[in-house]
Amino acid sequence: MSSASDPMIGIVDLRKTFTKGKETITIFDGLNLAIPKADFVAVMGPSGSGKTTLLNLLGGIDCCDAGTIEIAGIRIDRLSEGQLAHWRASHVGFVFQFYNLMQMLTAAQNVELPLLLTRLGGKARRERVEAALAVVGLSDRLKHYPKEMSGGQQQRVAIARAIVSDPELLLCDEPTGDLDRRTADEILSILQLLNRDFGKTIVMVTHDPAAAQYARRALHLDKGHFIEKELAA
Amino acid sequence: MRSVLLQMLAVTAINLRSLPKRLWLSLATVVAVGLVVMVLLTFLAMANGFQRTIAGSGAEDIAVVLRGGSRAELNSVVSLDQVRLIEDGPGIAKRADGKPQTSAELYVTVDGIKRSTRTKANLPLRGLGPQGPALRQGIVITAGRMFNPGSNEIIVGRALGGEFEGFDLGQTVAFNNTRWTVVGIFSAEAGVFESEIWADLPVLQSLFKRTGAFQVVRARLTMPASIEALRSYSDGDPRLKLDVMSEADYFAQQASSTADLIQKLGWPLAIAMAFGSLAGALNTMYSSVAARASEIATLRAIGFGGFSTFVGTLVESMILASFGGVLGAAATYLMFDGFTASTVGGNFGQVVFHFELSLRVIGQGLLLALAVGLLGGLFPAMRAARMPIVAALYG
Numbered sequence: 155m156s157s158a159s160d161p162m163i164g165i166v167d168l169r170k171t172f173t174k175g176k177e178t179i180t181i182f183d184g185l186n187l188a189i190p191k192a193d194f195v196a197v198m199g200p201s202g203s204g205k206t207t208l209l210n211l212l213g214g215i216d217c218c219d220a221g222t223i224e225i226a227g228i229r230i231d232r233l234s235e236g237q238l239a240h241w242r243a244s245h246v247g248f249v250f251q252f253y254n255l256m257q258m259l260t261a262a263q264n265v266e267l268p269l270l271l272t273r274l275g276g277k278a279r280r281e282r283v284e285a286a287l288a289v290v291g292l293s294d295r296l297k298h299y300p301k302e303m304s305g306g307q308q309q310r311v312a313i314a315r316a317i318v319s320d321p322e323l324l325l326c327d328e329p330t331g332d333l334d335r336r337t338a339d340e341i342l343s344i345l346q347l348l349n350r351d352f353g354k355t356i357v358m359v360t361h362d363p364a365a366a367q368y369a370r371r372a373l374h375l376d377k378g379h380f381i382e383k384e385l386a387a
Numbered sequence: 388m389r390s391v392l393l394q395m396l397a398v399t400a401i402n403l404r405s406l407p408k409r410l411w412l413s414l415a416t417v418v419a420v421g422l423v424v425m426v427l428l429t430f431l432a433m434a435n436g437f438q439r440t441i442a443g444s445g446a447e448d449i450a451v452v453l454r455g456g457s458r459a460e461l462n463s464v465v466s467l468d469q470v471r472l473i474e475d476g477p478g479i480a481k482r483a484d485g486k487p488q489t490s491a492e493l494y495v496t497v498d499g500i501k502r503s504t505r506t507k508a509n510l511p512l513r514g515l516g517p518q519g520p521a522l523r524q525g526i527v528i529t530a531g532r533m534f535n536p537g538s539n540e541i542i543v544g545r546a547l548g549g550e551f552e553g554f555d556l557g558q559t560v561a562f563n564n565t566r567w568t569v570v571g572i573f574s575a576e577a578g579v580f581e582s583e584i585w586a587d588l589p590v591l592q593s594l595f596k597r598t599g600a601f602q603v604v605r606a607r608l609t610m611p612a613s614i615e616a617l618r619s620y621s622d623g624d625p626r627l628k629l630d631v632m633s634e635a636d637y638f639a640q641q642a643s644s645t646a647d648l649i650q651k652l653g654w655p656l657a658i659a660m661a662f663g664s665l666a667g668a669l670n671t672m673y674s675s676v677a678a679r680a681s682e683i684a685t686l687r688a689i690g691f692g693g694f695s696t697f698v699g700t701l702v703e704s705m706i707l708a709s710f711g712g713v714l715g716a717a718a719t720y721l722m723f724d725g726f727t728a729s730t731v732g733g734n735f736g737q738v739v740f741h742f743e744l745s746l747r748v749i750g751q752g753l754l755l756a757l758a759v760g761l762l763g764g765l766f767p768a769m770r771a772a773r774m775p776i777v778a779a780l781y782g
């Protein structure tokens with residue numbers, strides 16, 4: 155059993171730069187971060203401060219120049235690209251601002267995608283898909299296509315897709331950035347539920363202070379460093 | 388393993404379901420590949436039909452005997468002793484008087500002037516005995532008469548007379564410093580003979596200083612299967628280093644060189660066009676990868692391997708190309724299968740034949756289509772597999 159104080163994310167001395175032509179921009183230089191298991195962290199900060207880049211690094215779809223990134227005891231900065239793909243399939247779920255659903259697949263088929271990377275058979279996959287869609291309250295939309303659903307519903311499908319393979323970490327990049335207040339609250343409540351009742355560790359980028367209220371704490375990223383602010387529970 | 392397969396299936400299904408978004412570009416590729424296959428199949432059907440027609444005009448119950456390995460009459464030499472041994476061989480039909488139905492023949496070439504181009508060409512001049520015409524199908528003297536034995540007379544095949552100067556009935560022609568009179572015109576069922584000049588064997592042998600020399604022996608078999616008996620008889624006698632085959636097989640072998648030529652014209656043309664369609668396929672597939680960049684990146688973020696996006700792209704390309712191949716084959720079938728053409732081919736004079744698609748021919752067309760699909764998809768698929776996830780995710 156893991157206790158809530160076990161580290162989920164440990165970043166030490168992280169360095170990340172981008173090269174555009176001859177220009178090199180340094181996003182992080184000596185960034186440190188520790189997030190315990192079952193935490194729900196809102197990452198805030200001005201546009202261009204590197205919030206998305208941080209999520210990409212945590213999710214193993216981008217790599218750093220120096221430093222270490224450890225997720226649930228695994229040094230992902232040391233994994234090869236193939237190993238990272240494997241790791242992502244079982245350890246992390248992404249939720250994007252614009253949902254990133256496959257337009258030509260139904261809700262159920264979209265949610266099933268991560269399960270195609272597992273050893274589960276067809277029947278087990280179907281059960282898992284239905285369970286995930288039930289968690290986000292879309293049991294009645296299995297056969298609907300993304301274009302037949304509202305933005306909030308599409309984001310719920312995306313959340314179901316992110317949790318269907320039961321990863322311990324969810325990375326959400328402005329998950330409510332494209333939604334109205336009411337719908338945003340629904341989505342945030344689902345994330346909160348996933349954190350509270352399912353023990354998911356969640357890192358959510360947002361620049362909406364109201365959204366950050368759903369998290370256990372908020373981190374402010376500015377000029378490549380974090381400033382922590384406790385939130386009321 | 389199963390997971391890899393599922394991944395590839397999923398990516399391929401996603402690609403194919405999004406095809407309607409790239410409908411026109413994809414259709415253009417299908418049509419381009421279809422045209423390539425059509426050109427190839429038209430040539431191959433022509434070659435195939437030609438060969439089958441020529442082979443079909445040969446008889447199964449006529450044996451053609453040549454020197455071993457000579458392949459064509461012109462390169463063959465058969466001695467008088469060998470002729471005698473063949474005449475005594477098994478399986479040969481006899482006349483009422485008990486003599487074998489055989490014809491030992493001399494085959495030389497002489498010069499002629501083509502009417503259309505006024506250029507010189509080699510014409511076959513055949514010396515044969517009285518049984519020669521009867522050992523060929525449907526020889527009919529259409530004008531004049533048969534040559535008289537022992538005289539400098541010739542009869543001329545109808546096709547040759549039409550194409551070359553100086554072979555009208557009654558005209559005199561000079562071959563090898565000897566003069567010959569055209570006394571007859573003949574037609575034949577097998578087009579090849581209509582492009583020949585025939586003379587009396589002993590006269591030709593003596594005037595061409597080839598007395599006692601032959602190039603071919605023809606024999607009527609008691610039945611088609613008798614060819615085996617005659618062949619093993621020949622193979623078993625060390626004095627007879629000869630090839631024994633049916634007229635049908637001999638024609639088929641002769642036609643194959645012309646059919647080869649048609650194929651050798653068709654393939655380069657089709658391959659040149661294939662490069663054009665390859666450019667189209669590459670363009671289509673690169674556009675497809677670009678259009679699917681965000682989908683590919685999302686799948687990769689979920690944990691799909693680069694290999695599955697590689698395969699998915701490749702399969703899409705191969706499927707488009709196969710559609711093109713099938714379309715091209717169907718169009719060729721509808722337009723050309725059974726289409727009648729005629730050609731002046733090799734030794735065959737005017738040959739009327741039908742285009743004929745066979746499974747083998749269609750298979751070659753589809754193979755070319757798949758090759759275009761494979762090459763056209765390979766580099767775009769590599770791009771898909773190596774696409775940087777982050778850049779593609781956020782446009």
Ligand SMILES: Nc1ncnc2c1ncn2[C@@H]1O[C@H](COP(=O)(O)OP(=O)(O)O)[C@@H](O)[C@H]1O
Nearest residue numbers: 172174181200201202203204205206207208778
């Ligand atoms: N792939 C990339 N190549 C070059 N520069 C990039 C790339 N991704 C992000 N950046 C730059 O890095 C900085 C941080 O970007 P990002 O992490 O997207 O910020 P945020 O999400 O906080 O708005 C920005 O200045 C952005 O222009």
Ligand SMILES: [Mg+2]
Nearest residue numbers: 205206207327
């Ligand atoms: Mg961002």
